[in-house]
Amino acid sequence: MEHNQPSSSCIFLDKFLCQYPDHPALIQAQQPFTQILSDALAAHQPCSSDELSTVQASAPAPYYSSHIDTPAAAAAQGNNTEDPAPAFSLNVMATDTVEPSSSLPAESSSCCMDVVSMAFFKGMEEASKFLPSDGVAAGSGRGQKKRLDVDDVDEAEAGTGRSSKQMAADGQESEEAAAREMLNQLMLNGCEPSAADMEELRSAMEMEKTPRPRGSRGTSAVGQAVDLHTMLIRCAEAVAADDRRGVADLLERIRRHSSPAGDGTQRLAHYFALGLEARMAGTGSRLYRSIMVRRSSLADYLKACQLHMTACCFLPVSFLFCSETICSAVAGRKKLHIVCYGLNHGLQWPDVLRRLGNREGGPPEVKLTGIDAPLPGFRPAQVIEETGRRLSESARRFGVPFKFRGIAAKSEDVLAGDLGIDPDEVLVVASTFHFRSLMDEGVAVAVAVDGRSTNPIDTVLNTIREMRPAVFIHAIVNASYSAAFFLTRFREMLYSFTAQFDMLDTVVPRDSDRRLVFERDVLARCAANVVACEGADRVLRPRSYKQWQARSQRAGLRQLPLDRGVVQMLKDKVRKEYHRCFEVSEDQHWLLQGWKGRVLCALSTWTAGDDPV
Numbered sequence: 125m126e127h128n129q130p131s132s133s134c135i136f137l138d139k140f141l142c143q144y145p146d147h148p149a150l151i152q153a154q155q156p157f158t159q160i161l162s163d164a165l166a167a168h169q170p171c172s173s174d175e176l177s178t179v180q181a182s183a184p185a186p187y188y189s190s191h192i193d194t195p196a197a198a199a200a201q202g203n204n205t206e207d208p209a210p211a212f213s214l215n216v217m218a219t220d221t222v223e224p225s226s227s228l229p230a231e232s233s234s235c236c237m238d239v240v241s242m243a244f245f246k247g248m249e250e251a252s253k254f255l256p257s258d259g260v261a262a263g264s265g266r267g268q269k270k271r272l273d274v275d276d277v278d279e280a281e282a283g284t285g286r287s288s289k290q291m292a293a294d295g296q297e298s299e300e301a302a303a304r305e306m307l308n309q310l311m312l313n314g315c316e317p318s319a320a321d322m323e324e325l326r327s328a329m330e331m332e333k334t335p336r337p338r339g340s341r342g343t344s345a346v347g348q349a350v351d352l353h354t355m356l357i358r359c360a361e362a363v364a365a366d367d368r369r370g371v372a373d374l375l376e377r378i379r380r381h382s383s384p385a386g387d388g389t390q391r392l393a394h395y396f397a398l399g400l401e402a403r404m405a406g407t408g409s410r411l412y413r414s415i416m417v418r419r420s421s422l423a424d425y426l427k428a429c430q431l432h433m434t435a436c437c438f439l440p441v442s443f444l445f446c447s448e449t450i451c452s453a454v455a456g457r458k459k460l461h462i463v464c465y466g467l468n469h470g471l472q473w474p475d476v477l478r479r480l481g482n483r484e485g486g487p488p489e490v491k492l493t494g495i496d497a498p499l500p501g502f503r504p505a506q507v508i509e510e511t512g513r514r515l516s517e518s519a520r521r522f523g524v525p526f527k528f529r530g531i532a533a534k535s536e537d538v539l540a541g542d543l544g545i546d547p548d549e550v551l552v553v554a555s556t557f558h559f560r561s562l563m564d565e566g567v568a569v570a571v572a573v574d575g576r577s578t579n580p581i582d583t584v585l586n587t588i589r590e591m592r593p594a595v596f597i598h599a600i601v602n603a604s605y606s607a608a609f610f611l612t613r614f615r616e617m618l619y620s621f622t623a624q625f626d627m628l629d630t631v632v633p634r635d636s637d638r639r640l641v642f643e644r645d646v647l648a649r650c651a652a653n654v655v656a657c658e659g660a661d662r663v664l665r666p667r668s669y670k671q672w673q674a675r676s677q678r679a680g681l682r683q684l685p686l687d688r689g690v691v692q693m694l695k696d697k698v699r700k701e702y703h704r705c706f707e708v709s710e711d712q713h714w715l716l717q718g719w720k721g722r723v724l725c726a727l728s729t730w731t732a733g734d735d736p737v
Contacts, residue, residue, distance in 0.1 A: 302423035310430060311474040311518060317434040322701065325434055328633045350381045352393040353618065359397070360614045363404050371404050384640065388629030392621055395648040399655030408656025412649070419645050426469075428642035435631040437702045438717050438725050441694050442556055442599045443472040445715065445727050448690045451479050453594045454550045460488045461549040463591065465535050465584075466558025467494040470511040474518040481522030488550075489525045493543055498532035505532035535562065536580040540590040553588050553596040557725070560601050560666040585679035589732050595684065596730040600672055602716070602723045605654055606665035617654050621647065623722040631703050669714050669726035676730055683713050684729040691715060 355378050362370035375397055382393035402411040419425065433439050454460045460480070464473075473492065480487045494511065498504030508530035519526030531538060535558070545551060562580045578586070588596050605617035624647060632639045653664050667675075673683070694715070695708045707718045715727040 299421050299423060303421070303426065306423050306426040306430070307469060307514060310426060310433075310469075310471050311514060316475075317430075317440060321430070321434045325431075325632070328636075329631065332633045332635075350377075352378065352381060352389050353622070356393060356396050356400075356618060357615065359400050360611060363400055364611055368404065371400070375401055384644070385634065387634070388625035389622075391629075391643060392618075392625045395643070395651045396618070396621075396655060398648070399652045402652065402656040408652070408658070409661045411656055412652045412661070419649075420641050424638075424641050425645055428638045428645065431632065431636065431638040432642055436627065437698045437706050437708075441698065441708065441717060442725070442727060443475060444697070445690065445694060446472060446554055446556065446597050446599070447476050447479055448687070448693075449595060449597055449729060450476055450552050450554075451483070452687065453552055454480070454488055457550045458488050459546065459549040460490050461545065461551050462490070462492045463543060463551065463553045463593070464492060464494050465553070465555040467496050467508060467511050467530075468556065468558075469507070470494070470515050472556060473515055474522075477515075477519050477522045477524050477526070481524045487522070487524040489527075490519065491527045491529070491549070493529045493531065495531045495533065495535060495538055497534060505530050508532055534580075535559070536583040536587075538587065540587050543591070545591060551591060551593040553591060553593045555597070556599040557601055559584065559598075561663050563660075563665060564606070581675060582679060585676055585681060588730075589680045592732045594731065596681065597727070598672070598676070598730060599727045600669060600725065601666040602669050602726045603666040604668050604671075606667055610658075614655060617651070619722070620724065621651065623719045623724060627705070627719045630705065669716070669723075669728070670712075672726075673712065673714070673728075677733075680733040681730040682733040684731060685713055686710065686715055686729070 355374055359371060359374040359378065362374060378393050378397045382390045382397060384391055384394050386394075398411065399408070402408045420428075450460070450462070462473075462476075477490065480490065492515065494508055496508055499506060512528035512530050515528055516526055529544075531542070559581075562584060564579055564581050603616060603620045605613045605620065607613045607616065625643075628639060628643065650664055653662060657663075676683070691708075691710065698706050698708050705720050707716075707721065709716045709718070709723075713728060716723045717725050717727075
């Protein structure tokens with residue numbers, strides 16, 4: 125029998141049969157066709173392989189009902205093995221034809237049907253391997269089962285998401301708790317590194333047996349000396365000349381002999397090479413931002429800072445100098461107002477509060493105004509507020525009347541009238557390594573104020589003069605890599621950072637994780653910004669103490685002489701507690717700190733130029 129139906133009708137019937145394969149009416153209607161096929165097969169001769177393939181190709185693949193899970197179940201549904209039609213539905217498209225033939229004997233039908241049945245059961249056995257085996261009841265239709273599986277997956281994914289969010293929240297809480305504990309520990313210790321930490325560091329250095337190469341020359345795998353400093357300078361010259369092939373060759377050689385886990389020179393070369401590569405590719409700002417984003421957790425960063433304060437005298441000496449100067453300025457007075465540029469988590473102020481709390485005659489009333497750059501986002505003063513709360517707790521612990529006010533703004537945007545200065549207060553202004561990010565007339569747009577051309581540096585210094593403080597304590601990073609010309613800036617920074625990496629390589633073990641964090645999050649960040657960035661993107665612009673002296677005097681500030689007793693006390697402290705290569709000296713009323721003759725930071729005290737001595 126042959127039917128000529130339109131193609132649209134075929135598609136409709138096929139979809140209908142596939143969608144409702146187990147409907148009783150359809151099963152009943154298919155029984156005559158099944159009988160016709162059986163009679164046609166019975167009338168054939170023994171089927172050859174070609175004829176069998178023709179019969180199989182004339183019918184589409186059978187649909188296995190969802191309630192048949194295994195071949196045994198299929199056999200149980202139909203007891204007549206010669207006619208497996210009751211166990212499954214054979215759907216024949218309307219356009220397909222089956223040509224019956226009367227040349228096959230009746231006894232050959234069982235052979236052909238056995239072959240078909242065996243093929244069917246073997247296929248069903250293979251398909252059963254993909255069915256669920258966890259005892260979940262299957263649905264009555266293919267679409268329903270698919271929906272159940274999707275729901276199960278969604279629920280599992282939702283559970284995994286909730287678990288991941290809970291784990292992330294727990295991890296964040298534990299990280300914040302560790303950071304708070306670390307901050308409290310640093311604030312309690314003040315500028316005095318613990319004796320246990322210093323002894324542990326000395327023991328670790330004594331146990332380290334790694335030979336340390338001298339000078340700036342590394343050693344290659346074949347024993348040939350490699351001057352990484354010279355290679356870095358040559359690479360910087362190639363970058364300035366836009367010699368891309370020369371830069372690529374030199375960077376390849378530098379990478380071959382450098383490593384973030386090597387000696388001081390190898391680590392220096394590794395980070396400077398990253399900056400040179402980014403500058404040549406024009407991705408300096410992207411590199412700097414990526415380092416800022418990938419910074420370690422606050423707890424790890426504070427641990428690295430603690431290691432640096434234990435091994436290096438620069439910060440402890442600066443904090444102690446500040447504490448001694450403030451206590452001397454407020455002697456015999458009842459009110460103290462400290463204006464702090466750059467809070468730095470308030471690490472230096474608990475020592476001042478402790479000293480004031482132990483003062484004879486009782487502590488003065490202390491008001492601290494903290495000025496720091498705002499953070500991006502909806503809470504620009506979040507870190508400032510947290511620092512204020514910790515300082516308030518420290519003041520209560522030491523019995524000091526204390527008030528804190530935070531200002532989230534750039535240093536040059538704060539005016540003297542914004543600070544609420546009381547004439548009865550002893551006003552102290554302090555900046556500990558914070559003004560290294562101030563721009564000068566080379567970058568900032570100069571504006572006319574009272575007929576004068578000014579810039580952020582002059583604005584800040586003029587504001588401090590207008591405050592008329594009893595003392596302005598200024599701690600700076602002594603470096604000259606704020607020059608406008610790249611090669612000059614690169615050489616100055618290379619010399620300065622050589623001393624810093626050599627210092628860490630001498631006093632801190634190479635396998636220290638905290639040292640790696642400090643070098644990556646502090647030194648490498650500075651190197652990337654100064655080497656790879658230009659214009660407003662270059663935010664670090666340190667100057668030498670002689671440059672700061674000239675700028676401060678031009679702004680109307682007068683330098684105060686150093687206290688001889690404080691200077692001698694600091695020299696003795698460094699000589700007794702730190703490595704012998706650390707140096708403390710004086711020059712033009714500046715207290716200088718350095719490493720092996722290289723001055724790395726300096727401190728001085730100032731007041732308004734027209735105030736009486």
